[in-house]
Amino acid sequence: MANRIALVTGAGTGIGRATALRLAGEGLRVAVMDIRASSAEDVAAEIEGVDGQAMALAADVSDVVQVDRTVGVIRQHWGDVAVLVNNAGIVKTAAFPDVQLADWQQTLAVNLTGPMLCARAVVPGMKAAGWGRIINLSSRASLGKEERTCYSASKAGLIGVARTWALELGPLGITVNCVAPGPIETAMFAGNNPAYVHEREKIVRSVPMRRMGKPEDVAALIGFLASDGAGFISGQTIFIDGGLSVGASRSW
Numbered sequence: 001m002a003n004r005i006a007l008v009t010g011a012g013t014g015i016g017r018a019t020a021l022r023l024a025g026e027g028l029r030v031a032v033m034d035i036r037a038s039s040a041e042d043v044a045a046e047i048e049g050v051d052g053q054a055m056a057l058a059a060d061v062s063d064v065v066q067v068d069r070t071v072g073v074i075r076q077h078w079g080d081v082a083v084l085v086n087n088a089g090i091v092k093t094a095a096f097p098d099v100q101l102a103d104w105q106q107t108l109a110v111n112l113t114g115p116m117l118c119a120r121a122v123v124p125g126m127k128a129a130g131w132g133r134i135i136n137l138s139s140r141a142s143l144g145k146e147e148r149t150c151y152s153a154s155k156a157g158l159i160g161v162a163r164t165w166a167l168e169l170g171p172l173g174i175t176v177n178c179v180a181p182g183p184i185e186t187a188m189f190a191g192n193n194p195a196y197v198h199e200r201e202k203i204v205r206s207v208p209m210r211r212m213g214k215p216e217d218v219a220a221l222i223g224f225l226a227s228d229g230a231g232f233i234s235g236q237t238i239f240i241d242g243g244l245s246v247g248a249s250r251s252w
């Protein structure tokens with residue numbers, strides 16, 4: 001793994017931050033990309049503070065010009081991206097049919113178009129190297145979750161494209177997988193589950209492992225999927241939710 005280059009999107013906080021720290025700890029050089037420049041800079045500084053190599057990049061994954069420019073900057077300074085973690089994501093909640101078209105379009109732009117743009121920008125470099133790893137952050141909500149029309153569509157879409165890319169890119173030495181978390185204790189989860197503060201215990205009781213997930217739990221799985229040891233795993237979606245998805249669809 002040492003010295004390979006990773007690009008983690010939405011790496012300024014939560015799961016992305018934990019993933020950037022994890023990959024840096026395994027010796028990768030990590031491009032910490034986030035739409036919020038200060039968050040990206042903080043995480044890059046955190047990595048450098050423990051003798052890792054990091055580069056902070058401010059960009060919006062849904063903007064093709066910004067994505068291509070970001071990958072160009074990484075290539076210019078370090079070289080080709082070997083590991084892409086499509087982590088940046090947003091949630092818009094609304095009960096159907098009260099779904100705003102603008103929310104639908106923005107969610108798909110960030111959560112689904114963004115990963116496609118990022119993958120499209122890095123695959124030529126992976127192809128040249130004959131090695132690559134693409135890991136998409138899907139979600140347990142891809143199986144269905146109330147008030148998540150936009151979000152579940154985007155996260156189920158990521159599973160579809162990962163399976164398609166696995167077929168197309170496997171012969172080039174590139175694996176493509178999804179991790180599907182939930183519920184993980186991050187700002188996103190707390191902010192989009194209004195009952196969360198009052199009902200944390202109920203959520204925890206519904207999880208077979210009887211706890212919320214931590215960003216580090218997800219980062220550990222991503223670290224493995226990014227490694228040489230995971231080279232025969234492709235086109236898969238691994239649910240990382242303490243066993244929650246094994247039962248019937250549950251709400252809280």
Ligand SMILES: NC(=O)c1ccc[n+]([C@@H]2O[C@H](COP(=O)([O-])OP(=O)(O)OC[C@H]3O[C@@H](n4cnc5c(N)ncnc54)[C@H](O)[C@@H]3O)[C@@H](O)[C@H]2O)c1
Pocket residue numbers: 009010011012013014015016033034035036039059060061062086087088089090110137138139140141180181182183184185186187188189
């Ligand atoms: N937390 C959970 O329980 C959970 C469950 C399932 C899936 N996920 C997925 O995991 C990923 C990370 O979730 P999190 O909980 O850490 O979220 P978070 O909201 O804590 O962090 C998301 C990060 O992405 C950045 N971002 C948002 N829009 C962006 C854009 N257009 N371009 C670049 N960066 C952008 C934000 O600035 C933020 O730093 C998301 O894709 C999310 O859908 C999270």
